Amino acid sequence: xxxxxxxDSHVSVSEGxxxxxxxxxxxxxxxxxxxxxxxxxxxxxxxxxxxxxATLVKGINxxxxxxxxxxxxxxxxxxxxxxxxxxxxxxxxxxxQAGTALIFGKGTTLSVSS
Amino acid sequence: xxxxxxxxxxxxxxxxxxxxLRCDPISGHVSLFWYQQALGQGPEFLTYFQxxxxxxxxxxxxxxxxxxxxEGSVSTLKIQRTQQEDSAVYLCASSLARGWNTEAFFGQxxxxxxx
Numbered sequence: 001x002x003x004x005x006x007x008d009s010h011v012s013v014s015e016g017x018x019x020x021x022x023x024x025x026x027x028x029x030x031x032x033x034x035x036x037x038x039x040x041x042x043x044x045x046x047x048x049x050x051x052x053x054a055t056l057v058k059g060i061n062x063x064x065x066x067x068x069x070x071x072x073x074x075x076x077x078x079x080x081x082x083x084x085x086x087x088x089x090x091x092x093x094x095x096x097q098a099g100t101a102l103i104f105g106k107g108t109t110l111s112v113s114s
Numbered sequence: 115x116x117x118x119x120x121x122x123x124x125x126x127x128x129x130x131x132x133x134x135l136r137c138d139p140i141s142g143h144v145s146l147f148w149y150q151q152a153l154g155q156g157p158e159f160l161t162y163f164q165x166x167x168x169x170x171x172x173x174x175x176x177x178x179x180x181x182x183x184x185e186g187s188v189s190t191l192k193i194q195r196t197q198q199e200d201s202a203v204y205l206c207a208s209s210l211a212r213g214w215n216t217e218a219f220f221g222q223x224x225x226x227x228x229x
Binding site: 042044090104 | 117118145147149154155156157158159162164169170172173205207212217218219220221222223
């Protein structure tokens with residue numbers, strides 16, 4: 001069965017320092033993996049997507065993630081945090097090979113202090 | 115409109131009442147998804163439509179939940195005899211192609227509170 005585990009429920013960083021949000025996945029086939037961001041009172045927004053092409057995926061707003069099959073990980077990083085990055089982040093895996101459904105992790109709340 | 119629109123944004127229902135939640139996807143989008151997000155949790159899959167066909171309803175928690183998309187555009191999620199555990203934000207998403215092969219856009223959701 002497909003699943004994702006976000007290893008930290010809350011991450012706090014200072015503005016200008018690196019961000020690391022950790023995600024491990026479990027899949028019985030080659031999965032598609034995503035990171036979504038949810039700002040308060042706003043809809044979920046796709047940050048980036050991995051679909052078996054390049055293992056290092058670049059997304060919007062300076063975020064990137066690396067797919068590591070040997071470690072079953074898909075961690076999200078950003079070199080320098082900005083105050084506007086404070087939000088809820090979800091690691092997501094496709095539920096089936098047809099890609100008709102997604103399984104979301106429980107989320108990681110990112111706080112950024114000045 | 116420019117994005118996925120959901121209405122109402124907020125709904126308070128008395129236990130046992132029926133509710134209907136509406137989703138207007140982006141025009142021309144083939145795929146439509148419904149998700150349920152409980153407080154402090156990630157969204158959980160409910161059902162998937164490709165045009166008017168409901169291809170996956172494996173996530174619907176009980177037979178009190180019913181979704182339709184009769185003309186392949188607007189979709190309605192209906193919950194009969196609401197229970198307190200149905201309280202959650204219900205999210206709708208649409209994408210241009212089948213499944214998640216193209217980016218899916220989420221609406222802001224309907225927050226349902228059952229009292």
